[in-house]
Amino acid sequence: MDYYxxxxxxxxxxxxxxxxxxxxxxxxxxxxYLMLEDGSEEDSCSQTTAAASAVTVTGTxxxxxxxxxATPTHVLVFSDGVRRSKETDDGARVVAFRTxxxxxxxxxxxxxxxxxxxxxxxxxxxxxxxxxxxxGCEVKKRIERDIEDSSYVITTYTGIHNHPIPxxxxxxxxxxxxxxxxxxxxxxxxxxxFS
DNA sequence: CGCATTTGACCAGCGC
DNA sequence: GCGCTGGTCAAATGCG
Numbered sequence: 755m756d757y758y759x760x761x762x763x764x765x766x767x768x769x770x771x772x773x774x775x776x777x778x779x780x781x782x783x784x785x786x787y788l789m790l791e792d793g794s795e796e797d798s799c800s801q802t803t804a805a806a807s808a809v810t811v812t813g814t815x816x817x818x819x820x821x822x823x824a825t826p827t828h829v830l831v832f833s834d835g836v837r838r839s840k841e842t843d844d845g846a847r848v849v850a851f852r853t854x855x856x857x858x859x860x861x862x863x864x865x866x867x868x869x870x871x872x873x874x875x876x877x878x879x880x881x882x883x884x885x886x887x888x889x890g891c892e893v894k895k896r897i898e899r900d901i902e903d904s905s906y907v908i909t910t911y912t913g914i915h916n917h918p919i920p921x922x923x924x925x926x927x928x929x930x931x932x933x934x935x936x937x938x939x940x941x942x943x944x945x946x947x948f949s
Numbered sequence: 950c951g952c953a954t955t956t957g958a959c960c961a962g963c964g965c
Numbered sequence: 966g967c968g969c970t971g972g973t974c975a976a977a978t979g980c981g
Binding site (some may be wrong): 870 | 952953954955956
């Protein structure tokens with residue numbers, strides 16, 4: 755199976771009633787959603803497509819690679835080009851990205867409660883589990899250090915927030931912090947590149 | 950005292 | 966059926 759992104763998509767099962775305006779691209783919207791920019795003029799995100807394989811988003815913040823897939827599969831793209839995927843069993847939207855950071859947990863504007871920590875066989879580093887502490891919000895995130903370079907943190911978000919960011923100041927200027935409803939989807943053809 | 954974190958136990962899915 | 970693995974639960978503990 756090979757995976758690639760297409761701008762042609764089936765109807766999204768999770769329509770977003772609160773699209774974020776004035777974004778040059780859908781990925782920019784996600785970028786804003788995740789609140790990774792610091793507000794400086796240097797903030798930017800660009801979208802490039804790597805040889806019919808995956809979409810890479812770069813920015814002056816911390817993201818060096820980011821991918822988005824439609825449900826029910828997510829893909830992580832590592833700097834060495836290795837891609838890994840995992841099926842989700844509940845069809846929840848999954849967004850994963852890899853950042854270079856000394857901190858394990860980035861402040862994305864939402865409030866999280868840790869509910870688990872696990873050593874996984876595939877990594878010498880522990881995996882931490884968080885869920886959104888806002889009542890009724892089912893969003894979860896999973897944080898672990900990159901196996902191949904522990905200076906990188908892999909953060910995986912599952913689900914969609916059903917409430918605004920509980921922060922103040924700059925965040926209050928944003929219309930409503932829910933994920934932009936991506937039209938992007940990914941499709942499969944022959945051989946699997948995943949390890 | 951209330952809330953967040955820690956951590957071992959438990960459970961479900963999967964492969965053999 | 967059994968064991969392995971990843972994800973979640975929940976009691977204990979810590980902290981403001």
